[in-house]
Amino acid sequence: MAHTVLIDSNKLKRLREQRVLSxxxxxxxxxxxxxxxVSIATIKRAERGRTLSQRTAARLAHFFSVPVDDLIIHETSRTGDLPTDETRKSIVLWFQASAKPLLTKVAQKASRFEPYMYQRTEKTLILAFPCSCPEARLFQLQRTLKQICQPSEEHRALITTGMLVKSSPLQWRMTAQCVEHLTRLTGNIPDGTIAVHRTKP
Structure with a gap:
């Protein structure tokens, strides 16, 4: 019988989303x-937290270019997946477009900035990035979006800063204040605009 291991489903999903893959x-x-x-059934099983064969885990690790041990939850670490109160100031990109190909293209280009939070709906994309050198990162993201988006394409974008809270060792989410901040600012962005909002330190 093949040896089975438990995959870290959160990390697998995060690695997949960083590559903008369903x-x-x-x-x-x-x-x-x-x-x-790897079959689609196996991928779905892994992201539901089911065990996989060690060979399959090795294939996924090889694809994502990470050590297989980084994908496996070991017995000593299974109790560590608890919520924490850690917060982090981040660069947040909010992007809305009616055309799915444009949304996908922005997600792919922005992934090179190594986001650690990724949310996507049918027309909206929200990414969060490390806040080291915030001014440089704001400028880089704005320049990247301008290179991608054509004036004729329907889109709206906001690049700002906000606080994220760590909800598990591998997952981050926006604080309620950050969500309110985004909601307030994005409601006033005209179509075709890439807005940058610098918050006070």
Whole structure:
């Protein structure tokens, strides 16, 4: 009988989303990568926190270029997945577009800034990035969006700063104040605008 291991479902999902891949997209990408073929059923099972064979875990680790031990939850660490009160000031990108290809393109380009929070709905994308050198990061994101978005395309964007709270060792979410901040600012952004809002230190 093949040895089974428990995959860290949160980390697997985060790695997948950082590459802007759906579960189906991950299956296809794995299939196209030599030695990494993994079925869609297995991917769904892994993200539900079910056990996988050690061979399958190794394939996923190889695809994401991470050590297999980084994907596996060991017995000594299973009790550590508890909420924390850690907060972090972050650069937050809010982007809205009616065209899904544009939304996907922005997500792919922004992923090179290594976001640690990713949320996407049908028309809206929210990413959070480390806040080191905030002025430089704000400028880089704004320049990247201007290079991607054409004036004729319907889009609105906001780049600002906000506080995130760590809800588990691998997951971050916006604080209530950050959500209110975004809601207030994004309601006044005209179509075709990439706004930058600098908060006071």
């Amino acid at each position: 579960q189906e997209g991950l299956e296809q990408a794995c299939r196209e990568t030599k030695g990494c073929s």
